[in-house]
Amino acid sequence: MxxxxxxxxxxxxxxxxxxxxxxxxxxxxxxxxxxxxxxxxxxxxxxxxxxxxxxxxxxxxxxxxxxxxxxxxxxxxxxxxxxxxxxxxxxxxxxxxxxxxxxxxxxxxxxxxxxxxxxxxAGAPPAVETGLAPEAGAPQTTRLTLHNEVGLHARPAALLVRSIAGLDADVRIRLGDDEADGHSVLALMSLSARKDDTIDVSATGPQAGEAIRRIEALAERNFDE
Amino acid sequence: MGCDAAAVAALLRAGAATIAEHRVELTDLDRPIGDSDHGENLNRGFTAVVSTLDTAVPETPGGVLKLAATTLISKVGGAAGPLYGTAFLRAATTLGDKSELDAASVVAALQAALAGVVARGKADVGDATMVDALSPAAAAAEASENNGIAGLLAAAADAADQGAQSTVPLVARKGRASYLGERSVGHLDPGARSTALLLRAFAEAVR
The missing domain is CATH 3.40.50.510 (Phosphotransferase system, mannose-type IIA component)
Incomplete structure (x- = not known):
């Protein structure tokens, strides 16, 4: 429901x-x-x-x-x-x-x-922050290269957000100097990550490991393209 | 003089007649600053109100106003449909199941209608909207409560006329007209005009 x-x-x-x-x-x-x-x-x-x-x-x-x-x-x-x-x-x-x-x-x-x-x-400015943001606790991280055709465009971004929905984890996605909230489709899209770009994923919180695992699995499946 | 459901229905029929008579004027007022449909839309709505009243008149004044409200909401469209619908609906709610109205309940109904329009449209006095007619009308009605229903409606109609005229030099701050900014100056607001017309029709019908 x-x-x-x-x-x-x-x-x-x-x-x-x-x-x-x-x-x-x-x-x-x-x-x-x-x-x-x-x-x-x-x-x-x-x-x-x-x-x-x-x-x-x-x-x-x-x-x-x-x-x-x-x-x-x-x-x-x-x-x-x-x-x-x-x-x-x-x-x-x-x-x-x-x-x-x-x-x-x-x-x-x-x-x-x-x-x-x-x-x-969604009316607020995109939640992309430039530069290093202070992180609470030791984050779990992974580095992924996007092999799907459209990168983190609308549909893949939505899939990523959905894959970690409900997990108790703060997830940040970084491309170069830009960082976005992994729970916000609009923020992820505004990173403009394209095919062959490398993104850094970091997660903190009780279910950080599961969040990382799910995002890695999604990237391995090329976001179901 | 009593003001029962049949009397309120008669007021609405008088209102419908005046809107039909002035529909071209209202649409002409709407043309330079709106989407040229105020007269036609209101006329469609009030014509529908009259036909539902022809079928059956509800038992209480509040029931009559509620029927008018739901009909206007469905038939008028634009901003005027929700605004007039809300005005009649709030008035109906205030009257409850009273079978006959006295001066105090008519004043309360006008005040409730004003509060509803302000809440729905988020407009204040001075924004060049129907609030500029309805707000002074409700105040004048309250001040004339001792003059009976006919007296207070006449005072409300006079105040609404003046209030509508006061929109001419104003910059519109709500609705389609607000997109024109300074260019909306010099125009009588169609919603304020239709409010004044309706109150005048009500006042004359009850006399």
Whole structure:
């Protein structure tokens, strides 16, 4: 049972495009489009949003993302009108980045609050830090060379995040002088690691070893390409 | 004079008539600063409200307003649908299952409607929105509570008219018009205008 997502947009095609992108990252998450008016025009339709929220809720709740202005109002009104308004939440996030971050978090089994937080924090500057960051405890490390065609692009980055989701480990991925949070798809993508690049993985925490093992296995499988 | 469900339904029919009459004006106001649909959208919504009232009138004033709210939310679209829908919904909630309204409950309903619009649209007075009409209207209604429902609605309508006119020199800070920045100056806000029109229609219908 995973948190569902609803993309509320003035445009049916925009909503469907965002859903297409998000769904690729999270095959087991219900991501539904609620875009445009029933007659095909531009606008947001309250009844379609309510219907999408009801269909997206498998029991773990729903997170709604919106594009502009009145889409937010329509989404909030739809949530207030639910039998249990606490089962859904409208999140203020950049639509594309937020949908991607939220879908990956939902795929990893995050609860509704955590999925909403993943979307909201997708608006912050990418979590890439330059230079040496202080580390707590002795990290476990591994060095990997990327042999897959697209490097740490969207899908492989999402696979990496999913592979370590739920582990009690802080994972950092380093490429040259840049370092990214291994739990953030957007941060990993912003490293721009390509084919034949070498990345350093370091993990701390009780399950650091398992995290390293899973990332190594994923790289050995060429990220299932 | 009593204000029961049938009387509230009559107010809404009067509101629908005024929106139909002014739909071209409202759309023209929306053209330079919005997406040229305010009059048509509201007219579609209020026409639907009238047809549902033709089928059956709920038993309480609150029930009538709730029916209007859900119909407007589904039929109007844009920003006006959620905003007017929220206004009528909050008013309905405040009235509860009262079978007849007195002046105090009408004032409370107007205040609840204003609070709902402010919460939904996150606009303040001075942002060139329907809040600029509704906020002074609610204050005037409260100040005129002793004049009965007809008196307080007349005061609210006057205040809403003035409030709507006050949006002309303002820079729009919400909605589509806000994208125009300084270029929104010099335009009467269509939402403030429709709010003033509705309150005037309500005041005249109850007289």
């Amino acid at each position: 995973r948190v569902g997502l609803v993309v509320v947009s003035h445009s049916a095609r925009l909503a469907e495009g965002v859903v297409e992108l998000a769904a690729q990252m999270a095959p087991d998450v219900t991501v539904l489009a609620a875009g445009g008016l029933p007659d095909g025009g531009v606008g947001t339709d309250y009844d379609s949003v309510v219907a999408a929220v009801q269909r997206a809720d498998s029991g773990a709740g729903v997170v709604l993302l919106y594009d502009l202005g009145s889409a937010q109002m329509t989404a909030e009104l739809a949530v207030e009108s639910l039998a249990d308004p606490g089962s859904a939440v409208v999140v203020d996030a950049p639509l594309v980045e937020g949908a991607v971050a939220a879908s990956v978090a939902a795929q990893g089994g995050a609860d509704r609050a955590a999925v909403a937080e993943a979307a909201a924090s």
